[in-house]
Amino acid sequence: xxxxxxxxxxxxxxxxxxxxxxxxxxxxxxxxxxxxxxxxxxxxxxxxxxxxxxxxxxxxxxxxxxxxxxxxxxxxxxxxxxxxxxxxxxxxxxxxxxxxxxxxxxxxxxxxxxxxxxxxxxxxxxxxxxxxxxxxxxxxxxxxxxxxxxxxxxxxxxxxxxxxxxxxxxxxxxxxxxxxxxxxxxxxxxxxxxxxxxxxxxxxxxxxxxxxxxxxxxxxxxxxxxxxxxxxxxxxxxxxxxxxxxxxxx
Ligand SMILES: O=P(O)(O)OC[C@@H](O)[C@@H](O)c1c[nH]c2ccccc12
Numbered sequence: 392x393x394x395x396x397x398x399x400x401x402x403x404x405x406x407x408x409x410x411x412x413x414x415x416x417x418x419x420x421x422x423x424x425x426x427x428x429x430x431x432x433x434x435x436x437x438x439x440x441x442x443x444x445x446x447x448x449x450x451x452x453x454x455x456x457x458x459x460x461x462x463x464x465x466x467x468x469x470x471x472x473x474x475x476x477x478x479x480x481x482x483x484x485x486x487x488x489x490x491x492x493x494x495x496x497x498x499x500x501x502x503x504x505x506x507x508x509x510x511x512x513x514x515x516x517x518x519x520x521x522x523x524x525x526x527x528x529x530x531x532x533x534x535x536x537x538x539x540x541x542x543x544x545x546x547x548x549x550x551x552x553x554x555x556x557x558x559x560x561x562x563x564x565x566x567x568x569x570x571x572x573x574x575x576x577x578x579x580x581x582x583x584x585x586x587x588x589x590x591x592x593x594x595x596x597x598x599x600x601x602x603x604x605x606x607x608x609x610x611x612x613x614x615x616x617x618x619x620x621x622x623x624x625x626x627x628x629x630x631x632x633x634x635x636x637x638x639x640x641x
Pocket of ligand 1: 622
C-alpha cells in the first residue's frame, strides 16, 4: 500500500502549485509535548477517511473538530492533507491553523523539498517524515530543510531496522513510533514497547496509531512515550471533546 501511495504522491508533486504564504503564528510542537513532566500529551488527529477504514466521519467539519479537540485538552493537532487516500486537504490545515491556537502537524507523505515549502506556506508548525518512505540521506536533507524554514519534524518509524539506519545519519528530536504497519494496516502497541529501547533517551517519543482506550494510553506511556497521536478512535465519536477527555482519564 505504501508503494502505491508514494507513486501517486510522486505524480502529484510534479504538478504541485504552491499556495500563498499563510499569515500565522508559529507554535512549537516539541514544547507542547514536553510542557508537563508526568502527563502524557495527546496529539489529536483531524482525519476524514483512511485507506483501511474508508470514511470515518461524515459530515466532516475540520475546524469544528479541531476546536473541540482544543477544548478537550489536546496538546497539538495533526491534520491529514493527503487528498487521494485520506480525503484531506491543505486548506483544512490552513483554516485550522488560523482558527485554533495549537501547534499543527501536517500529516502527509512528504518526499520532495517542494512539499516542505508548501507546508510552510500552508502554515504548518511541523511536518511528518516517514522513514519507510525515504532513504536516510534524503530524510535528513528534508529534515534540515524543514528546520531551516522554521518548522519542526516528527520522524516516524515502524521497525528497528528503519531506526538503526536513520540513527546512523542523524538524531531526530521528535520520534514517532507508528504502531501501524503501513503495508498491512495492522496495529500492535507492542511496536512501541519493542522500539522504545532503541531510541536515545533525549528524544521525545510519540506513540502513533491504534490507541483506543485509556488503558492503551497507559501501556504506551509505561513503555516510555511522552505523547500519543490519536485519530480514528476520537474522530469517529460524535462528541470528540468528551472522547478526548475520556481517553485522558478525566
Ligand atoms: O487513527 P489512528 O489509528 O489513531 O492513527 C492515527 C495516526 O497515527 C495515523 O493516521 C498515521 C500514522 N502515520 C501515518 C502516516 C500517514 C498517514 C496516516 C498516518
